[in-house]
Amino acid sequence: MRKSGKSIKETAEITGISPNTIKALTRNDKVSNQTINGSDIDEKIEEFGQNNERIIDSKSRRITTLADLIKFCKIDLTVWNIDRHIINKWEVGINADGFVVTSPLFQVKVWLTKKYPEAIKPVIQPVEINIEIPKVIKTKKAGLRKGLLLGDAQIGFTRSMRTGKLNAFHDRRAINIVIQLLRRYKFDLIVIGGDWLDFSMWSKQFLKKPSFYFTTQPALVECAWVLGLIRKLQPNAEIIFLEGNHEIRPEKAIMENFIDGYGLRSADNVEGAAVMSIPNLLGLPKLDIKYYGNYPSDEYWLNDHAVVRHGDIAKKGSGATVSTLAKEAINTEFVFHVHRLEMVSKTIHARDGSEIINQFCPGCLCKIDGTVPGDERPNWQQGIAVINYDLNRYVNIEPIPIQDGRALYRDEIYNGTDYVSILRKDTAFKDKAGVRQEWNF
Secondary structure (H helix, E strand, O other): OOOOOOOHHHHHHHHOOOHHHHHHHHHHHHHOOHHHHOHHHOOEEEEEOOOOEEEEEEEEOOOOOHHHHHHHOOOOOOOEEEEEEEEEEEEEEEEEOOEEEEEEEEEEEEEEEEOOOOOOOOOOOOOOOOOOOOOOOOOOOOOOEEEEEEOOOOEOEEEOOOOOOEEEOEOHHHHHHHHHHHHHOOOOEEEEOOOOEOOHHHOOOOOOOHHHOOOHHHHHHHHHHHHHHHHHHOOOOEEEEEOOOOOOHHHHHHHHHOHHHOOOOOHHHOOOOOOOOHHHHHOOHHHOEEEEOOOOOOOEEEEOOEEEOOOOOOOOOOOHHHHHHHHHOOOEEEOOOOOOEEEEEEEEEEOOEEEEEEEEEEOEOEOOOOOOOOOOOOOOOEEEEEEEEOOOOOEEEEEEEEEOOEEEEOOEEEEOOOOHHHHHHHOOEEOOOOOEEOOOO
């Protein structure tokens, strides 16, 4: 009608369409004839999504409600959940016999999700891998050695002034655990790490109590007996004895009080060990035990990167001693001396790569209840260590702490016992009258 020359007002009066709608239709007609010819009001249904989600969008004159859309699209509500939906309505003009009339158009849009979601491939599931177990390759043990580190037994006594009974500084239960390990395993090297004798009577560091007197000889007897048992159980092992600060006490006492007695040797063995030396007093040459003297410089190198020495540094506090050593260390170092189980590691970076070195103390074999002169409540720990090493650079450390006469090593519990009855029997002697006597251990 607008094309026939009629005004917007006249067209509105004839068709009953509001003037504003006619203006909009006229404006749309200038751009496109889609609205006038009704091509955009054909029923149109679009579907989006995949797998577990769907979106259905309908623009239609007949589908006016959600129920209509469900019926028309045959949506199975036993399979799909309706998450949400919207319904919109607007009017469009239709060319009917030269007249523009309005008709409602509805949009019904729904979002669906499956009630029972299906797995989206690739499906996440347990990994199943067929593994072919490789054949066991036997490692070569050529050059690999096993060592045992034993330190600070402090063998010594106080003597009861009333009964003469000897009360040991050393812990026989801990030493017995060592004996059990020597029966169980074969070792290539055994290190007696120094301070195996206490020599309390030979020191100026502490007040000499009357109970210390005449205890040196029984201490030498028991120490020699233990070393002899070690040699008997390990006949092929290399056994070394590192001199500690306690072993040099007799030597220092002789130099300070009777210089002419220093270094005396028997007339028939002037090239041998001095009469008052540790090797002679303990009979080490007969046991094939090599003594390393000249404390604190004595040391034994396991390989080019690991050394064992008694040690001459003692710091207060757990871990303090080995931490101090680590500050300037360039090699792995095993020490004793401080009676504590301590270990610290550090990495050294060099041009040819990096190397991990360790500073380690295995603990002690003496009593830690204040019996040993020096500290009534010491922060000490009993322990020993097994080491595996080659002759080039590698060392592996297996600490074995000992607590209350018990130790755990390689799935076995070792319970230490007091060997004093065997000790008395083995060390019995005859006096001048030929009567058998036992030490009052």
